[in-house]
Amino acid sequence: MKENKIIEINHLKVTFDDREVLKDVSFTITQGDVTVILGGSGSGKSTILKHILGLFPVEAGVVNLLDQDIATLKEKDELDFYLKLGVFYQNGALLNSLTVGDNVALPLEQHTDLPPQLIEEMVRTKLNLVNLEDAYYLYPSQLSGGMLKRAALARAIILDPPVLFCDEPGAGLDPVSLAALDELILKLRDQLGMTVVMVTHEVSSILRIADKILFVEDGVIGFDGTLEEARKSPLPSLKDFFTVGTGGKKG
Amino acid sequence: MKQKNIHTSQYFNLEGSTIYVSGPLNIYNSSGFLHDAETFFRSNPGTGFSLNLSGVTRLDSAGALALHSLQKTAQQHNITLNIEDTTEEISNKLELFRPVENKTVAPGKKEPLFYRLGDSAVHIFNEYIVTFFYLVSDILFWSVKDVFNSKQRRRGEFLNQAVSIGVNALPIVASMAFIIGLVLALQSSSQLRNFGANIYIVDLTVIAMMAEMGPLITAILVAGRSGSAIAAEIATMKVTSELDALKTMGLNPLRFVVIPKIYGSLITLPFLTILASISGIAGGALAAYLYLDITPEIFFNRMPEALYQKDILTGLIKSIVFALIIVVTGAFFGFKVEEGAEGVGRSTTSSVVAAITLVIIADSILGLMFY
Structure with a gap:
């Protein structure tokens, strides 16, 4: 009964220096789903992600995340809004001046009044979950x-x-680590009811965890459906993704 | 008897020997929950309780770990605490978010103070002093060798560096030297006037600018301007693996990146120093005219008497030494960078501070040598 709409995008249009990157993008993401945004390099996947996160201003269209219109998000509400989001950047984006423990503890230290002992236990538990204690x-x-x-x-x-956003989580990981990461993301989704939005090219990972596929092509959503539907889709470029990604030949 | 009491908290109720936890338990209220629970345990030592979690509406990782922590706190007060009546969801979360045994040790906490001091001294000697001298010897070797070997030299790079380090620094160096020359003469003029020794303002300005202030001002400004740029450039190249790429292409990074900067600075810094000295003398001449009524004609006629060839040579030799110090220090801190943007910033700062310090030390030594 996944009916709650966590993300709703209507007619999002984006131009960079007169170059139309997103022509007309509309889709919804429901609670508890693992949604994969798929598309070729430069197709605008990361642009969509950055608009959802409010990192780019919305020029045309509506972007709603957790019932909040991103374009009307007030500065005083930003903190509460961002506390509900977890973002996993492609290159990690950890602060180099802090230890891993301090990096992970940072949001807890800044935004909660939990005792230091409990913060340390939380950090160790989360690091243990990702096998990095x-x-x-x-x-x-x-x-x-x-x-x-x-x-x-x-x-x-x-x-x-x-909501957990992941930008290319699998890039640079060996297949075993990638499978473990996927398993962890699924566990978090199941145990905590997290909604996961992921930009990735790793077909093995998509096949393991995706509930829904959004395929971005030529600035529009070329395909929006379940994983099973995506695998059967006649759309040639999407077909190529799955065929080549699983070791087959293009076309 | 205490078990019969009914204890109420914002987070739990005690009925008989059962503690009923209700509502959400999350990162925002776990702290208060633990505090209340500890207060309660302290007043009920040596008893036994059951923990009923059926009323917990939402449990996150902080809440789960707070419940685990509660059991430890209970043990400290000789209280037995059994979890009963939980939903499957709560049990799963308690299982997923369990405290982890601390197997890691904070670095640097175990060794005694003198051991760490000695270790640091050896580390600084090996990592800084020895490496610095290795780099100096490498740079000197390649600087001399590459004069006769143009094969690996990038075409136009020497000119680029000469423009970047020398020519582009001219406006700031000349204007700063002019102001310092002017202020130096101005501060001295009142003292000289008291002794009727107005004319010696020329000697003072010319010798100070040519032998001391000209080279020093130029070196400090170039260290701040170009030394930092050299460190930042090399450090960025290192963290982005550009230096590794050069090495795997069969190119010597030092030769490719540093040597053109050495040539550029060695050629331009003496010229820059002479121009700075002239500019400073012009500033001094202006102050002499305004405050001591010494006309430019008198000032420049007196100059040859005050200025010795030795002072000019001292200034030039200093500028060559300073050029080497600035580039070598920038390169050293650039190559020493540790990964990341933070490291690049640290290297840049260290290179400027070290270059200016070394320039002043070298200036003192050379000043004594040529006195």
């Missing part, structure tokens, strides 16, 4: 690419946000 005292510069990603995920979920 040993990195508590390490600095981001001492981590490998995969470890950085897992540390970034721990930070993104530290406040148990209702």
